[in-house]
Amino acid sequence: MAAPHPRPDDSSPAIALSGVQFEWKGTGFRIAVDAFQVARGERVLLLGPSGGGKSTLLGLICGISTPAEGKIEILGTDLSTLSSAQRDRFRAEHIGVIFQMFNLLPYASALENVRLGLAFAPGRARRAGGDADAADVLLTRLDLPEGKMRHRPASGLSTGQQQRVAAARALIGGPELIVADEPTSALDGSSQERFLDLLFAQLDSLGASLLMVSHDERLASRFDRVVRTTDVLRTEAAA
């Protein structure tokens, strides 16, 4: 855990991939990315059908998987220069992740789930200040009712509420990059709008970049840039 913590420089892009090749061991499923960039503060929607290698791409960006070839730079840091422990720490400090669903530990409270975002990121925890307050404030900003509900197991929350708690966990402590994997696909139309409104308002105040993956074309208008997976990724099934 005591891995040195590289300081990202502010002028470099949030995400920069070039010549990346990756293959899942055993399955033979491969993806290749020639070039892909997300600028600082930019909100990018990656559109494409499921099974198109989107989740694999997110795993590479988050430093969970390492490419066989090519370079992945996040906030100016070349992930290949980091050990796996350092990559874990880097993800904890600089990237907030939101999943499609089942984002929360069902037995932990909403507040604990939010604070979990700081458990492995002392830097973010420092920035968040008193994390109890920070978590509470964020949940209020994300429109989660105050009171007992925040202290009860998260399994009792509605899907919309759960996604907002997940967003709060991704946002707490102000990471520079938010990665979201179909965060709205489990929500109905009005909940989707509300979720994005609240998320974008927080991104504005943080100045953070967003890379969101979805198959839902209707969301496109709200983003700075829309990229289709077919334009970025080449996938190859087992030979």
Place this chain on the structure above:
Amino acid sequence: MILLRLTGRSIANRWATALLTVLALAVSIALFLGVERVRTGARTSFGSTISGTDLIVGARSGGVQLMLYSVFRIGNATNNMTWESYRDIAGQPEVAWTVPLSLGDSHRGFRVLGTTEAYFEHYRFRGGQKLTMRAGEPFSDLFDATLGADVAETLGYKVGDPIVVAHGLGAIGFTRHEDMPFRVSGILEKTGTPVDRTVHVSLAAIEAIHVDWQSGARIPGQSTGADAVRQMDLTPKSITAALVGVTSKLKTFKLQRFINEYPEEPLLAVLPGVALQELWSLIGVAETALAGVSAMVVLTAVIGMMAAILSSLAERRREMAILRSVGAGPGTIALLTVLEAALLSLAGAVAGTALFLTGLAVAGPLADQAFGLYLPFTLPTAREAAILGIFVLAGIVAGLFPALRAYRISLADGMTIRQ
């Protein structure tokens, strides 16, 4: 720390499995501690029953058998030794003191021991402690009886109460020596030895209650009154065994050889320590088997815990993916799994100790009454604490295997949420 708390919550979330796992661990460790306690308890209990006696003398049989029936009141003598032989041995120059023991009668399930005042003088238990009176005096009259602590407590006797001694050893003596009423002259302090369950009378008293009896049956039509009995010669014809003290330890073996080669009748003299050793080597096999079985039960419970944790990993892949997404490394995920095993075995150890102590508090007095096994209620000994420590350690080691699996799963799944 949030991770420790979350592990606790995660376990609580799977409380039914966790509870059963802890229960299995607790029962197994309680069993193990119980077996250990009985094992060591039996040894100290037996070892502390006789002290300060150099030789036990009786009719020729086995050394262990002689010790068991004379000192522990377990089983019966096959033969007696004659009073003449006893007097002869007592008169040997090497002999410092002797205590004759005459067994074979009972009082409401408790054995009656005929002996002399020398018994109160020379019998020692638990590292040389002497018998002391809780109330009254040792017997002095022909019809006096001195009771062990348990006898008095169980039957509710006080000093001065009359008691009736029965022939034979049944709890309900069907042949009672009712014409010879005894009087309680005194009650001994609790010793934690078979003395507590013994009624002590004089050798002459044993003769007296058998005056009208022959070959274990009442002589028809004959009844001698208590006063008439007092006029009779009540020197015993035989005794069951005798405890002997020598003037110098060096002379023990010389005296033992003399007794074992006694020409008048076949006798046996054993050193209590040697006989105890012989006893341990006899029951050592059973002890080891018992300890082995209880160790296997512990092992089974630990394997059960391993299986429970392992099967929980599948349903916890979501948890692992979430932890990975917030920056937990696969090593941390593995650590949490080990932590879970540690918490479960710790809970098992604590619950098991509680179960063991409860069992000891409940069954301890029963074991004392039923088997003369003195198991005092004490907190876990250093040895037992060490066993508990090893147990928790074994639990942690057992957690390493599921931890390795959790490590592999979290490496392969990464942040992919699988249900």
